[in-house]
Amino acid sequence: MLLFAGTIFGISLSYDLYSDLGPGPGLFPAWLSGFLIILSLFYIWESIKKEVILLQKILPKGKGKKKVLTLLGSIVLFILIAPYIGFTMAAIVMLFMILIAEFKWYWGVGISTAISILLFLVFDSFLHVPLPVNAFGF
Amino acid sequence: MESLLQLLSGFETALTWWNILYCLIGVSLGMLVGVLPGLGPTAGTAVLLPITFGMEPVSAIIMLSGIYYGAMYGGTITSVLINTPGEAASVITCLDGYPLAKQGRAGTALGVAGIGSFIGGTVSILGLAFIGPPVAKIALNFGPPEFFALMVLGLTLVVGLMGKSLIKGMMASVFGLTLAMVGTDSLTGVARFAFGQQNLVNGFDFVTVAMGLFGLSEILTNAESNVKAEKMPKVKGLLPRREERGPTLAAIGRGTGLGFLIGLLPGSNSVIPALMSYSLEKKLAKDPSRFGKGAVEGVAGPETANNAYCGGALIPLFTLGIPSSPTIAVLLGAFIMHGLTPGPTLFQTNGNFVWAVIASMFVGNFLLLIMNLPLAGVWAKIATIPTKLLFPIILIISVLGVYSVNNSLWDVGVMLAFGIIGYFLKKGNIPLAPIVLTFVLGKLMEDSLLQSLTIFHGNFWAIFLRPISGTLLSIAIAALIVSLITGIKKKRSPYLDGDVEM
Incomplete structure (x- = not known):
């Protein structure tokens, strides 16, 4: 400060x-x-x-530290890759990174894909927010 | 009489199908935010703010204020059923609400809280409708020095009341003010602290900062602490026993007055009236030993008080343009984003808008009453959604929301940075609320100070010589001294520790 x-x-x-x-x-x-x-x-x-x-008191420890770092890392990765592979793919990667620690991998893939597609449809089609897209348009 | 006619015309706008729908969405989201432990109304409002961009200003504010007062209802349900307050104001409700639930009287606790909240909420909105316009009229005579003094007073009270340490609170508020200085200077047009970055020339966006400090930091803290869901009891029978009805109604009446009055004070928060109402009820009760073991008044009083507080707290925003709490600061941000300037002129220039919003709050409170009494059990089930699924979803919605402010990933990065800052500040027990409050007021405060200095040819002390601004600044200094003394004596309430979300 x-x-x-x-x-x-x-x-x-x-x-x-x-x-x-x-x-x-x-x-x-x-x-x-x-x-x-x-x-x-x-x-x-x-x-x-x-x-x-x-x-030591302020810094996260053990399992909590891993979770916090995963969350932060997933956002950084999203910022880096979204302009190239589009919102939907980047969001799937981001959510999968977080969910894999808690769910079986197939659940992780399923949940992250469903949420990402749903959000893309809501924000892109319904709210008309110009989201970053890839060559295929999503 | 004039107010009544305008309020009726407000109902005309508020009762259109679209606005009823937005109000319903707002209060449902508010209930959701209130029910979910770990997600407070400030974070909830901030996360959902960007969604309102494409909406009409009236509908947007109707929805956002619905989230604000809806959260107060929602927090009660989890306090009573699973002993976990969904938001800070419901902490007190746990004391008697949960014991009632264990005695099989969860329905009574929720029923009383719902009815009390409705009465408290409605009466305080009536207060807003009738006290607001005269206050605004007085404030029309205010010049830049008065506004500067008023903002200093508001901020001093916030700093004085929140958090354990005065220094931490002051540091947080000055930090927030400094952040507001980034960007173009409004008087001279010089770009400050932009470091050659085009993105910084316009300064930080309020939504991004608020979402980082409140939304993301909360997700990070929760990820670390692992909030767990509990089993909950059944809900049946909503009314108190016959012999309890009299004292309960009296508690509701006292809670309404107390909550509304405290709402008028800038810098207060909804925990204070709830806490005061609880101790008042305990003092007035014939048998105070019942409290803590399931006294119905112990639920009715505080729950009424925190809802009555909501209406009262909107008066400083609508009439003076000054937010009294972080959630209201987000609402102020929403006003500005939709091209409206809250303050004394609001009732004159955007009368239709103000009255429609006020009228919608009556509608919203009514909807909440319906949602709460028969459907409390359904809402409580939502609290049992595993956080491991919920928080990733909230995170991606926050990222999307921030992105849609300017359609730029830069803002997502800024949110990330403020999320990390917020996370560490929380851990260091530095309150976040003053940062957001001062950030939203920073530019206004600088403008009014510089305008005052221009009027007085650079003589700062002349602000003290104007009667209103001088009095306000003196009160601010007195408040600071009082909180310094109480700080030294360590007489601060444990409920006001750290950050209190309203």
Whole structure:
């Protein structure tokens, strides 16, 4: 948070704080990030003095860690492959990645295919959202 | 009288077949969100927001507000039947609702909660209809300094009331405000913090941020903790015993007043009236020892209060354009997305719209009453859907929803980033609600501050010299000092720990 605030503060100062018209674009961000720097310092001091938050406590562990990483990985993969293989295929891959840990593989394939096709139909045909598609149009 | 006529004309719009259908969809989705443990109304509203893009603004807001108050009804069912609150406001209901269910009186608990919710909800909407317009009229005299002061007050109250630590709350709100600074400056047109990225010139989209912070982070937390479904008892007999009827009705009456009044305070949340109503009922009861073992008033009071709160909490949004809770912030986002600016002028410029939405809430509450009393058992079954199937579906719908905001995968990436940020902040006990609230208010707040500074030729302290803005800022400072003192004395309620979703 301190790093974030410091960066924002630095950049804010590069904008005009005041212009001929009145207050400039950098004024409010500079105030805010300055305030955030003070708060972050306070927070660091408080966490060292009173309640130490261990990194181990915040990071997921064991089975939970695997699940969280799978979820995140599936979204990243979706973003990467959707422009090339289209929404439906990408969604099937994404859902299958998550479901395979909990269901038998054939159930995983079945459920992810059914959901993806249903959603494609709803969003593409009913709500007219231009979803990314492959050469075959889905 | 004028309000009554306008309300009647609102019914004209609200009672068209399409709007009744949207209202029904909204309240059903709200019930669903309320029933499903681990998915709160804020996440629910945020996930479904993009679906309303193609809709008429009136229908969109009717549906989204249906989700908002519908969730309050839904949360009760799981609290009573399986001792798992579907959303935070129903935590208190578990205390007496579940013991009642174990005594075979689940029907009574749900019946009383349903009737109480209906009465509380309806009365508070009446309050909104009749108090809203005069408040808006007063607010019409507000200039930029007053609005700036009002927003500071609202935010201070949010920070003061939410979370365990004042510093964490303040950090979260300043972080949210800073995020709102990304994008083009409205006064000078300079692109700020865009780092040469075309996608950042317009700033972060509210839906993307809200969905990441609330939707995705919630899915991640749930994936880790594994929510499990429980067996549930049967539901039969909906009315309390004859000797219980008097005290129950009195509890409903008190809950209505309490919930509505607390709703008016910016920065409150629906847990507070529920909690206060419970302790009030316990204090007033002839035999307080019954509480916690299945007292009907212990269900009736809090459930009425959290629904009455919903109507009250909409008053600051409709009249001042200030959201008092994260779900209302999402609603504010929806207003802006559909080209409407909530605030004092809303009743004048979009009168038809406001009255139609208010009228639809009467319809919605009625629909919810029907859905709840005979169908409670059916809804409870939904809570037993395995989360291993449910959460992947919610995830893909969120991805689709975010994508459809600008038809761009960039937004999906932004949601992912905010999901991860939200997940870690939650773990570090930093409240998320202030981030979303300040993010949605950030631009408005900056504009009103800069306009004020322009009016006063750069003299910030002049804002304190105007009577209304000076008073509001003084109250804000006082509130901050009070919460600092209570923070030091550690007198905060355990129910207000961390994030409270309304």
